[in-house]
Amino acid sequence: MPLFIVDRRLIAELPSDGTIFDFQAACLSELADRLAYLGAPLCIRYGEPTEVFHALFNELSVAVLYYNRDYEPYARERDRAVEALARTYGVTVRSFKDHVLVEPWEVATADGKPFVMYTPFFRAWSAVPKPEPFGEPEHLRGVPGLRSDPIPKAVHLGKPATIARWAVDPGMHAAHKRWERFRSGGLLQYHKSRDFPALEEGSSRMSPYLRFGAISIRRLYWDAVAYLQDPRLSAEERTAIERFIAELAWREFFQHVLWHFPDTPRRSFRPLGDAFPWENNEHLFRAWSEGRTGYPLVDAAMRELNETGYMHNRVRMVVASFLVKDLHIDWRWGERYFRSKLLDGDLASNVGNWQWAASVGVDTRPLRIFNPIRQSRRYDPDGTYIRRWVPELSELPATSIHEPWRSGRPGTEYPYPIVNHTERKRLFERIYTQLRSRSATGELPPSGRDL
């Protein structure tokens, strides 16, 4: 009997915009149709998970409870509580690996500790045998049809939905269709095209599907590995596929970090992140979140996020660096804002990447500060991406679109830069370097992480 629990407490605590729940509802609705066709209607219940199970264990005679493991701190606590309850009813519990290829405890450093650097993690991760995808059941028999609550849409959950059009279509069918297109097209140029936000097929856009389980990580990994066996591939094409696999491993790396360091959503991995004198100027934060900073690449990226629930990876790094290192705003503000809007918003990947971009997390050397103008010239050279999302600048030629203020009024609507990048970067570097040396001499409070 397939069961989906709408955990209202969890939903209330999530910063997520209602759009994410509408996207999830569309995925669920497709799943429910598929399950009904196979003979097992999906049962949806609203409530606190242990209470829902309590009711179900009384309603039915349950022999075994199956679930896939989840590595987020709240989920671990919830699953422990449900397992304990199941035991009191004599219900056997079986849990499985599904969300990742390699679970956080399956790899460790030579002295048995968690990895805090990606490269050695990747080496160890690569050596672990990975589970293969398995097919859909042909039918499911004897499943009782129970009372089911409605599929949870934003409106049922009291969450306003603000995103006008989703970057990708929801559901398993759409996920597989997009994956097939990417696999037989963009994948072979991935290493060259993945950094250019104007190219919609430059990366796979599998992240929202992985987030909602509409496609399996096993499918992506093993399809990529199978492709590598093709003797007709050029060396460059092999590099492209290997690069894609390495990105899948970044996702697993951050699951590993979150599982081993469950307080990282609240605290910086490096203590200097919590000692930094963040300015947290609300006016500047609003300008950043609304795409009105006067830096065209930053603004294009924020508007893409606000309008579609997706942002390209290259510009995620640029806007995160800008928020933290130019505006001196605490990375947690940006992390929360991203998670409120991203269709792929995922605690482990989001926190891990935000801390990386803020240079306060794992794998932080060297201190990287992205120059929003240089990044713009390099990764959107003819301004196609900027013109797509910042219509006020659409008439500007490529020569002036990256720094519109240099050619006089950039357009009556478009603002001048809200801060001077060079000055703010210098100030950040100065404070960061001081904090780093205080940290090295033990002056800052210890992080509490004995690595």
Ligand SMILES: Cc1cc2nc3c(=O)[nH]c(=O)nc-3n(C[C@H](O)[C@H](O)[C@H](O)COP(=O)(O)OP(=O)(O)OC[C@H]3O[C@@H](n4cnc5c(N)ncnc54)[C@H](O)[C@@H]3O)c2cc1C
């Ligand atoms: C500040 C910031 C916040 C981010 N927040 C999230 C988030 O909440 N959820 C999320 O899934 N990704 C996040 N990322 C990582 C990355 O930007 C997205 O996974 C990627 O843009 C998704 O597009 P894609 O599917 O086309 O990626 P592709 O380039 O096609 O990569 C394939 C898959 O590899 C994984 N992947 C790629 N890069 C990363 C990465 N740096 N970290 C973790 N996994 C990666 C994703 O699952 C992705 O779908 C964040 C990155 C930054 C810099």
